[in-house]
Amino acid sequence: MKIFDSIVDIRSFIKAAKVEGLSIGFVPTMGALHEGHLALVRESKGNTDITVVSIFVNPTQFGPNEDYEKYQRNLEQDSQLCDVEGVDVVFAPAVTEMYPAKDSVVVKESALSKNLCGRTRPGHFSGVLTVVAKLFNIIDPDMAFFGQKDAQQVRIIEQMIRDLNFDIELKVVPTVREYDGLALSSRNSYLTAEQRVWAPRIYEGMQKVLSLYKAGEKDVSILRQALEAVLTGNDVEVDYIEFVDWKSFESVDTVNDGTLLAVAVRVGDTRLIDNIMFPSLSFS
Numbered sequence: 001m002k003i004f005d006s007i008v009d010i011r012s013f014i015k016a017a018k019v020e021g022l023s024i025g026f027v028p029t030m031g032a033l034h035e036g037h038l039a040l041v042r043e044s045k046g047n048t049d050i051t052v053v054s055i056f057v058n059p060t061q062f063g064p065n066e067d068y069e070k071y072q073r074n075l076e077q078d079s080q081l082c083d084v085e086g087v088d089v090v091f092a093p094a095v096t097e098m099y100p101a102k103d104s105v106v107v108k109e110s111a112l113s114k115n116l117c118g119r120t121r122p123g124h125f126s127g128v129l130t131v132v133a134k135l136f137n138i139i140d141p142d143m144a145f146f147g148q149k150d151a152q153q154v155r156i157i158e159q160m161i162r163d164l165n166f167d168i169e170l171k172v173v174p175t176v177r178e179y180d181g182l183a184l185s186s187r188n189s190y191l192t193a194e195q196r197v198w199a200p201r202i203y204e205g206m207q208k209v210l211s212l213y214k215a216g217e218k219d220v221s222i223l224r225q226a227l228e229a230v231l232t233g234n235d236v237e238v239d240y241i242e243f244v245d246w247k248s249f250e251s252v253d254t255v256n257d258g259t260l261l262a263v264a265v266r267v268g269d270t271r272l273i274d275n276i277m278f279p280s281l282s283f284s
């Protein structure tokens with residue numbers, strides 16, 4: 001496995017691979033790798049010849065009071081995990097390599113990012129889109145792999161690929177969960193033992209909503225109440241519970257097979273997100 005920290009070096013590696021006719025799969029990450037990331041890697045390995053994983057904690061997608069400083073960084077451990085999974089290339093640039101100066105050109109999305117995390121984390125999606133566009137231009141992948149857990153991110157990146165004519169196939173991989181339903185996230189490691197016991201309630205609550213829906217309940221206000229009743233606890237604050245149309249990310253009053261339920265909850269200082277798709281809907 002090769003590890004690059006220089007844009008020039010990874011570009012020449014990719015160019016040589018392309019001359020040989022090899023396809024490139026790209027898994028963008030911020031490190032602190034877990035089984036959710038490894039599921040993306042396995043998908044990439046199954047679909048492309050060369051798998052590139054980027055490990056970069058992107059400062060521009062964190063707000064001033066967010067966890068940029070405390071975000072886990074352990075390149076050695078992450079590289080070992082990648083090596084074991086058969087990753088071909090890790091790209092782990094320094095902040096100065098990606099942002100030698102403050103960018104004066106950035107990518108902004110103006111419709112899909114108005115709600116949910118776009119509303120409660122101003123500037124977040126512009127930071128994500130800008131770094132993903134930079135990484136796409138550096139790595140020039142044929143396919144890029146993202147997790148369904150970050151549903152809004154996936155939808156906005158899908159739109160960027162379309163609107164800016166990136167010649168990249170987006171592949172969305174289902175959320176990987178702990179045995180008790182908690183969605184895997186690097187941020188789960190911030191939870192105290194007590195908070196960790198509480199956290200699966202997010203998935204339990206969403207499952208309750210899903211079973212009410214399957215039993216015929218489609219009214220969002222009733223379904224929301226059912227979820228709110230589960231998402232209570234010590235030091236727990238619901239950031240949002242949103243029922244949106246998967247394509248437009250506009251709120252809906254009635255759930256149907258094109259609806260996404262997305263939830264963000266603060267448990268102590270830790271912000272957890274999760275989502276479920278209503279039946280017969282697929283991301284692609």
Ligand code: PAF
Binds near residue numbers: 028
């Ligand atoms: O999902 C993430 O880990 C990040 O938002 C991403 C896509 C790697 C961009 O920094």
